[in-house]
Amino acid sequence: MSYPTIESTIGNTPLILLPRIGGEEAKRRNNLILGKLEGNNPAGSVKDRAAFSMITRAEARGQIKPGDTLIEATSGNTGIALAMVAAMRGYKMILLMPENLSEERRQSMAAYGAKIVLTPKSGGMEYARDLAEQMQKNGEGLILDQFANPDNPLAHYETTGPEIWRDTKGSITHFVSAMGTTGTIMGVAQYLKEQNAQVQIVGAQPEEGSSIPGIRKWPEAYLPKIFDRSRVDQIESVSQADAENMARKLAVTEGVFCGISAAGACEVAVRLSHQLENATIVFIVCDRGDRYLSTGVFPA
Structure with missing residues (x-):
């Protein structure tokens, strides 16, 4: 069956x-x-669709492989979706999000095994995005970048x-x-x-x-x-x-x-x-x- x-x-x-x-x-x-x-x-x-698309297409192009670390700045839903897809495909996931977003979102991401980095409320998503870029430059992982990645739309x-x-x-x-x-x-x-x-x-x-x-x-x-x-x-x-x-x-x-x-x-x-x-x-x-x-x- x-x-x-x-x-x-x-x-x-x-x-x-x-x-x-x-x-x-x-x-x-x-x-x-x-x-x-x-x-x-x-x-x-709805972000489940984009998360699955971004990870599986990057895999198909040979940009990432199971075991790699992925990084994303998120206000919540994309992070939860990426954490789920990362879990099902065998990736480590680091998610950056402003500290003022709801507790349910943080707990959902953590449930899928993602590491969460909280950023200052005052900096909003802009600060979270900048920090993700810096972490990538430091070699801490690869950004999928929902904001620029054509696999999202x-x-x-x-x-x-x-x-x-x-x-x-x-x-x-x-x-x-x-x-x-x-x-x-x-x-x-x-x-x-x-x-x-x-x-x-x-x-x-x-x-x-x-x-x-x-x-x-x-x-x-x-x-x-x-x-x-x-x-x-x-x-x-x-x-x-x-x-x-x-x-x-x-x-x-x-x-x-x-x-x-x-x-x-x-x-x-x-x-x-x-x-x-x-x-x-x-x-x-x-x-x-x-x-x-x-x-x-x-x-x-």
């Missing part, structure tokens, strides 16, 4: 209808809001985008994604635009002064090299309060328990549904809410 390995459980996540979150206005306008449940991946987020071009096109039977009109490393939105946008150039690609980023894990508005010097502004038709800003409120609302009205960046993307999808007619709007539910319990967003 042939049994699947955990690798085979990455991807092919459900695309579900959210009939209540858009309210009566979305119904009146005959709009559909669909969420792609990336929390169903084995390490719990390629994972979504080859899997996430085709799944959305397949499951909507080509009826998608708008795609919404939070923008962090931008790998998801870049890969999906490229695929969907090749199928139908009229599909609108909408990115969600935090308002000035808002801190939403997984979504960033990068300073120009740190803008991910994989990001191509021409692939995004519209960028919407989301406040931290709106994203957190939407996270709670999704849980109690739709039974979808997701993270704050996913809720930010949903907030944008709902806004669109109140402006459009006859639209099929897909957003990425990039992870699960249990990763944020210690933050107080979901009070008991």
Whole structure:
């Protein structure tokens, strides 16, 4: 008999209808809001796709081999995903992350055997990225670099985008994604635009002064090299309060328990549904809410 390995459980996540979150206005306008449940991946987020792609493709090119040490700066989900793939493929993993990110994320990375280096909150992800570069220069390991590695968006071009096109039977009109490393939105946008150039690609980023894990508005010097502004038709800003409120609302009205960046993307999808007619709007539910319990967003 042939049994699947955990690798085979990455991807092919459900695309579900959210009939209540858009309210009566979305119904009146005959709009559909669909969420792609990336929390169903084995390490719990959309980043499982990119992590698997970056490690296995680097292996295939002969850049890395089992037993090597890998380094990555991460705000959480990519780190957890890389820790999982490193464990399944036989690598040592060093992850650098700002000290203010949730305890659940740190513990998840450690559970997979990763070494965690906490960086000052004041330096944000920029400091973590700079330190990772320095560690690589010191010969402590190899950076996969989710921010510049084309294998990140390629994972979504080859899997996430085709799944959305397949499951909507080509009826998608708008795609919404939070923008962090931008790998998801870049890969999906490229695929969907090749199928139908009229599909609108909408990115969600935090308002000035808002801190939403997984979504960033990068300073120009740190803008991910994989990001191509021409692939995004519209960028919407989301406040931290709106994203957190939407996270709670999704849980109690739709039974979808997701993270704050996913809720930010949903907030944008709902806004669109109140402006459009006859639209099929897909957003990425990039992870699960249990990763944020210690933050107080979901009070008991």
